[in-house]
Amino acid sequence: MIDAVITLTRLILGLSAVFFLGYAGLTRFIPRPRDFAGGERAAFSFGVGALVITFWMLALTWWRVTFSLGWILGPPMALAVVLLLAPRGRVALSEDLRRFHFSPFAELQGWDWLFLGLLGAMFLYVLLRAVLYPMWAWDAVATWGCKARIFYTSRSLDLTCIDAHNYYPNFIPLLLSYLYFCLGRVNDAVAKAVFPLFGGLLLTLLYSLGRRLGLRRSQALGLTAFLALNGTVFIVHLYIAYADLPLAFFTLGGAGLLYLWLAEAAPRGSLTLAACCLAGMAWCKYEGPPLAATLILAAALTLGWLRAAGWLRRLGYLAVPLGGLMVGYLPWRFFTVQQKIDIGADHIQSFYPHQLVQAICYLVQGLAEPFYFGFLWPALALALIFSGRRLWRSPRLFLALFVVGNLAAILLAYAVAPTSAAEFPAYVRATLDRLLLHLTPVAALILALGLKDLGAETVST
Amino acid sequence: MRVILALWGLQVVWLIWHFGPEAGRLARRVAQREAGVAIRQENPLFRWAGALQAVIPKHATYVFLDDYAAGKEIQVRYFLAPRRHLLMSPQVPASFLFYTLHQTDASFLLMRKTAQPPGPGVQAARHCPAFQPLHLPGPGRAFRVNARLLHWGFYD
Numbered sequence: 070m071i072d073a074v075i076t077l078t079r080l081i082l083g084l085s086a087v088f089f090l091g092y093a094g095l096t097r098f099i100p101r102p103r104d105f106a107g108g109e110r111a112a113f114s115f116g117v118g119a120l121v122i123t124f125w126m127l128a129l130t131w132w133r134v135t136f137s138l139g140w141i142l143g144p145p146m147a148l149a150v151v152l153l154l155a156p157r158g159r160v161a162l163s164e165d166l167r168r169f170h171f172s173p174f175a176e177l178q179g180w181d182w183l184f185l186g187l188l189g190a191m192f193l194y195v196l197l198r199a200v201l202y203p204m205w206a207w208d209a210v211a212t213w214g215c216k217a218r219i220f221y222t223s224r225s226l227d228l229t230c231i232d233a234h235n236y237y238p239n240f241i242p243l244l245l246s247y248l249y250f251c252l253g254r255v256n257d258a259v260a261k262a263v264f265p266l267f268g269g270l271l272l273t274l275l276y277s278l279g280r281r282l283g284l285r286r287s288q289a290l291g292l293t294a295f296l297a298l299n300g301t302v303f304i305v306h307l308y309i310a311y312a313d314l315p316l317a318f319f320t321l322g323g324a325g326l327l328y329l330w331l332a333e334a335a336p337r338g339s340l341t342l343a344a345c346c347l348a349g350m351a352w353c354k355y356e357g358p359p360l361a362a363t364l365i366l367a368a369a370l371t372l373g374w375l376r377a378a379g380w381l382r383r384l385g386y387l388a389v390p391l392g393g394l395m396v397g398y399l400p401w402r403f404f405t406v407q408q409k410i411d412i413g414a415d416h417i418q419s420f421y422p423h424q425l426v427q428a429i430c431y432l433v434q435g436l437a438e439p440f441y442f443g444f445l446w447p448a449l450a451l452a453l454i455f456s457g458r459r460l461w462r463s464p465r466l467f468l469a470l471f472v473v474g475n476l477a478a479i480l481l482a483y484a485v486a487p488t489s490a491a492e493f494p495a496y497v498r499a500t501l502d503r504l505l506l507h508l509t510p511v512a513a514l515i516l517a518l519g520l521k522d523l524g525a526e527t528v529s530t
Numbered sequence: 531m532r533v534i535l536a537l538w539g540l541q542v543v544w545l546i547w548h549f550g551p552e553a554g555r556l557a558r559r560v561a562q563r564e565a566g567v568a569i570r571q572e573n574p575l576f577r578w579a580g581a582l583q584a585v586i587p588k589h590a591t592y593v594f595l596d597d598y599a600a601g602k603e604i605q606v607r608y609f610l611a612p613r614r615h616l617l618m619s620p621q622v623p624a625s626f627l628f629y630t631l632h633q634t635d636a637s638f639l640l641m642r643k644t645a646q647p648p649g650p651g652v653q654a655a656r657h658c659p660a661f662q663p664l665h666l667p668g669p670g671r672a673f674r675v676n677a678r679l680l681h682w683g684f685y686d
Contacts, residue, residue, distance in 0.1 A: 203570045211604040219612045230614040258566035443541045
């Protein structure tokens with residue numbers, strides 16, 4: 070019993086340190102953090118904090134410093150304290166302490182209770198499922214968890230003893246190994262709590278963005294429940310320790326902030342935060358950099374298409390998220406070059422038209438079959454259809470371009486995948502749901518805009 | 531809108547039905563205070579890997595003969611990390627298996643017990659003095675390998 074309490078305390082302290090680092094970072098990156106809602110700040114604090122810790126661990130590897138909790142947390146914590154003692158940090162901290170109030174259940178009504186109850190029941194299930202069971206899912210055991218275990222036992226980013234896609238970015242393995250350092254041993258069950266946390270923060274962010282887009286509280290809560298409890302994929306990813314959920318989290322952050330910026334409804338510092346999210350996407354998973362690049366491309370195309378006043382100047386501002394993408398991508402890229410780690414060129418060899426045709430069938434099936442994502446994708450199709458001319462004349466074009474463009478990119482990726490005819494169906498089955506998961510939170514943002522339109526039409530009639 | 535909401539409602543009921551049995555098992559485990567390592571120990575493969583962990587030194591290299599798609603090698607590898615591992619097909623020819631063991635200075639050879647007849651490499655290993663069987667209970671077979679006793683030549 071005492072051991073369990075100590076383990077839980079260590080886990081909470083380790084996760085709190087991540088929040089603290091990110092919180093201090095936000096006071097540096099954002100002119101006035103309170104322009105963001107509490108849920109948004111919590112989500113971005115954790116995301117930024119996790120990036121700081123894992124990049125710092127990469128830097129320690131570069132300098133051949135052996136991992137220890139003191140080295141991993143000491144210097145970043147010292148920097149965080151300095152940031153919070155700086156004038157901007159002091160102002161942000163004192164404002165937060167002065168105005169702090171936490172009353173999440175105040176003024177809840179009918180539907181709100183239902184949606185919150187459903188979400189609460191789901192989180193109770195996934196949290197227990199995550200922390201009671203050891204790692205068992207394929208990629209968790211074969212790649213992410215195995216690396217985390219080795220990084221912890223070898224006290225370094227040591228890839229010499231395994232060949233588990235060594236060129237993959239190491240955000241998840243390093244974050245898990247950091248938690249092992251906090252726990253004092255490899256406890257893959259307890260460390261998996263970070264995945265429900267990522268899921269919770271993703272949903273918090275979606276709720277907050279929904280509110281920013283003009284949804285009422287019950288609508289925003291309903292949208293959040295609709296994303297979480299639609300099919301099995303999202304729920305399962307809350308406890309299987311894959312990198313796809315954190316990637317979806319950073320994708321939502323990047324897409325949401327870029328959309329608000331395009332709609333000229335973004336708080337100050339949003340582009341810098343979007344840059345952090347794009348860095349997270351690049352550092353999270355091998356698929357992250359192209360996904361992040363399509364966000365920037367979609368934003369640029371939207372600006373060019375809408376040609377609002379000052380669009381050329383705004384096009385230049387996209388250098389900020391592009392810089393974030395580079396910051397997230399280049400350190401690991403340089404490391405792989407320095408360590409002579411082979412990059413997975415096996416993903417692209419030739420174009421196979423028959424695979425493209427097959428992939429279209431599988432994609433339509435994946436989007437329509439309720440087992441995977443429930444009715445999320447059919448609802449998205451309806452939202453896009455009912456958007457009408459608003460789709461072409463507003464920044465929601467950015468979100469649509471991103472989602473539709475990436476669906477096309479998924480097809481293209483399957484068309485160039487070097488698999489045998491016998492392996493291809495299994496290859497698609499093992500990957501398609503995850504690739505779609507990266508896009509689902511952004512699809513939910515389009516649904517939010519559709520809901521807003523619906524509300525406006527109801528009011529006007 | 532109402533149609534989508536109704537379908538979603540039905541779908542939530544289906545989700546409860548889908549995850550219900552697992553939620554029941556979770557509740558039982560919480561009541562019986564079974565977690566983490568205790569659950570892992572229910573799997574004979576991990577008990578076998580645990581026994582191997584005590585035998586194979588941390589800096590040793592082992593060769594595992596299995597099909598990657600079976601997904602068992604990755605579980606054993608996870609448990610035995612950071613020991614260096616090599617995955618080879620169960621049907622590997624003896625010459626290539628012995629060459630690999632010699633070149634990588636591997637000191638253990640592991641394989642899963644399957645219904646399929648052993649491949650030529652395993653058959654040759656059974657009759658070679660360089661391989662000493664380890665009698666560990668579980669769903670696999672293990673041999674301690676003295677790579678220096680592997681003489682060059684044709685084994686196929």
